[in-house]
Amino acid sequence: MFPNNTAFKIAVTTNAPSADTVVWSVADSNGAIKTQGSFAVSAGVQTSTLSCKSTWSGYGALTATLRSAGGTLPRSGTRPTGIATFGVLPDLSSAIGTVTYAHQDQHRFGMQGFNGNIAALHALGISWTIDDREVSAMEPNGPYTYTPSVNDLDPFYKANPDQMRIVRLDGLPAWDSKTGQFNDSYYAPSNMTEFKDFMARVGTDTSAIRSANYPNQQKNYYQVTWEPSLGWADSDANFVAMYKAAYEGIHSTDANAVVMGTGNPFPANCDTCTTGYLQKFGALGLWNYIDAVSTHGYWNAGTYPAHPPELQDSDPDPANQANALDNQMTQLRSVMQAGKPNMKLFFTEAGTSYDPGLSYGPTVPSQNQLFAHAAVGVRSHIIVLGGGAQVTTLFFGPDYPGEVGYGSFFDLNDAQGAFGATNLSPKPEAMAFATMTRVLDGTNTLGRVKGTPSGTFAYAFQQLGNGKVVTAAWAHSNAQWPTSGGVYSQTYSTSYTLQVDNAGTSGIVTKIDGYGNVTTVPYSNGAVTLTLTEVPQYIVSNNATVAKNNSTVPLGYTGQ
Template identity: 60%
Template sequence: MFAEGSAFPLVFVTAAPSADHVAWSIQDDRGNLRGSGTFPVPSGRQTSTLSCTSTASGYFAVTATLLRAGGTLPEAGTRPKGIATFGVLPDLSSIIPAVTYARQDQHRFGMQGFYGWAKTLKDLGVSQIIDSRQMSSMEPNGPNTWTPSLDNVDPFFKSGDIMRLVRVDGIPAWASPTGAFQDNTRLPTDLNYYRTFMARVGADTAAIRQAYYPNQRHNYYQVTWEPDWKDSAPDFVALYKAAYTGLHSTDPNAVVMGTTSPDPGACAWCMGGVLATYASLGLGQYLDGVVTHSYYSDKPSPSQPPEQRDTDPDPSKASRALDLQMRALRAQMQAIRPNMRLWSSEVGISYDPGSAYGPNYPSANQLYAQAAVAARTHLIVLGEGAQVTYFFYGADFPEEAGYGSFFDVVNPQGSHTARNVSPKPEAMAFAAMTRIIDGTRTLGHLNGLPKMVYGYAFQQMGGGTVITALWTHNNANWPTPAGSYSPTAGTTYSLKVDNVGTNGTVTVLDMMGNPHTVGYVNGIMNLTLTESPIYVVSQNASVMAAQITAPVGYTGQ
């Protein structure tokens, strides 16, 4: 990934049987040609370098062949044959004013994967990751074998740049009633010891914050991870009571959160269902906030997008639309304990069901669709009142095809410990989103939207610039009957950005952060919306405030 406007090399290695020419081209995420040319090469192994700059940001795929001998770029890990990829990071400093963060934890984006990859996380605009303090990790072999010490803190965190969400689920075999490791299923054998262990975790986290994160107001803990609870309902509340009291006993800045169910909805194992089950037993008094995973369907993918509210005739599918689930979860939280924080610590978009890594997959169209759906998903999560959302995942991994936002260019089936990667369109959509949305507070969803139009308004902290994210989605045409995902099909929409009687211009950013200027007349601008989100940058906050409904219980950053 390169800074916009910087010079960077494209290095080609050829092995032509005789003197030949390389024909090369560069396409963007929608398949548009952004550059092409030829250059001569001699026979035998040859390295040729082109120096490039880009005034456009986003994802780019390089293709190349020998004009006489043919051939193409080889498959590399999970990246199919025919392409090499790179990204150009947007520079929006002249468009979106810089924000002053009063506290470090006002940032809004985290990521799973890339633990320790400081530069990559910074380039993506990610400010926090998950750090484990599970009993199963810290004391796998017996009690009282871990003594917190700043000497043992991962050097990655000592810079203080990337914050920690402290994960504390996981019971080792010696503390488990099953005699084997268990996670989120049963109480540990000694709940009092579990509480004192949590007190040590709280003391450890408080010391790390004081030493390395002086501008971070709170420490954040995630108690369970997609729980599949086998003990009684009172036992589940007892687990949270022990964790809550232990952590708060030593960390005055603790924010204890759960239950981190895989879906924000109302089914028995979903976030809303779990809260409903345990709220009457007092779970709310042991939660400072709620963490959910935001998988609105079993296997979200380009063909299973989050928006089904207006477009699916099947009521069971419509009821699982992500915006409605997040809205209902916020209302339920408010009834249990007003104004709690809401985080989404995981949601990702895979390739389409049944997909597999291979030399001819994924297609450029599948990669485009993944980026568009992933961007929309995280905008819904934030727009419906989550303070923080986590991208999932860093690089491709073996279990399910395509969840990575980067190709693993070494391992054909991907790896959780990938060390050499190249970006997909999704990664560059994330890099644009963080630069546009980080530093904002959510205003809410736009009212009175036409069928199949979606929109959320955000405002920079301190009462600054307004940013409105908009797109359209139509299940009937996604994919099209021919099986492709159209980057151009869409609809028109008129957005009010200023007072009646006022004419002017605003900047509109595409999904990759590329700007163009659009005029408005009498306060109204006309937009063409597609399945890729766009961002309208405007200044009249009072006009936007009159058009939105704020998330219930959301109190900003």
């Protein structure tokens, strides 16, 4: 990934049987050719270097062949045959200006899969990662073997204090497990007294680390369980008792603790979703032992991008409509407000895979699959923030084995992907993420824009310090998005009129496309006419009063 308007090089290696000509092109995420050319090569192995600079931002897919001898770029790891990819990062300083953060926790984007890869985190605009403090990580061999220390901090965080920690607490070693072997907090610990004391030591440790390394961070954030509905096998009472021990232990030593749960895979609308657990265990006292809610952000696992987050919004069956991610957000915020008003909400994982049944190979993923993967992935995080989450966490960094396509980057070494891979090249999703974070970090949520037509989605945000308004908007058509696989429309569009100023006024707003390219658009009578597609665009305007009047703040959301 390269900065906008900065020189970089593309090196092309050939092994032509005789003198020949390389014909090359660079296409964007939509498959449109941005630039192309050719150059002569002699026989045998040689490397030719193109000197490049781009004022266009986004994803680039390089293709190349020999005019006479043919051939194409080889498959590399999880990246298919025929392309080499790169990204040009947007420079949006002129469009959105600089935001001042009163405290560090106002940042809104975390990520899984790049702990240690600070270059990738910075390129993607990330401020939160997840740090392990489970009993299984800190006391694998026996009780009271962990001693808190301000120096008990991964060197990565020490060197990069712009990366805040969400402290992960699930995971019990064999010695503290009712099963006699590791379990991911699917049972309460065997030794609850030691567990509570362990959590007090984690609080001591975390509080000291924050004071020494994060002086502008207001709170410390702890997540007690991780997708417990995938395996919880203990009693209901013990689930609440485990939270009580964690909560009381942490709060006994950390006056700035925010203890979060329950971290289920789906936000709402089922017994095993986060709302189901909050209601079930809340009736047994859980609300007393959480300061905020954390959840994961999946909406129909195993069916993306064939099943985008808005698919069921237009379903005639209300029961199906409730599964749409925007409606799950509304339900989750409602349950939270009934249980404990005005709580913070963290999404600690949300990701998008390729379509079911696909396997990495010479022709997988296709350009169309990569287009859909990016469009659906970025929309899900906008819905989460627009629906009232303080923080959302992108999942995942590189492709990894076992689940196909969740990475936002190709792993160029390993055919099935690898955790911790570092030889990477971006997918369109990575570059869409890089734009989204630059535009929406440093904002408060104003909420969903009122009165949008069916199939049109618009969420308003305002920069901290009563700054500029940013409206993220896109269109989705089920008819253009086959749920059984197939070709997803890259050309579907619809017209939408967004009010950006007072009636009777005219002027200009700034439009940022989904990959960070900036244009200006005139408006008249206070409204701008937009052409929306399946890829979000961002409209930057100045009249916050109009934006606030035309949007609905999510229930219980109180800002960053």
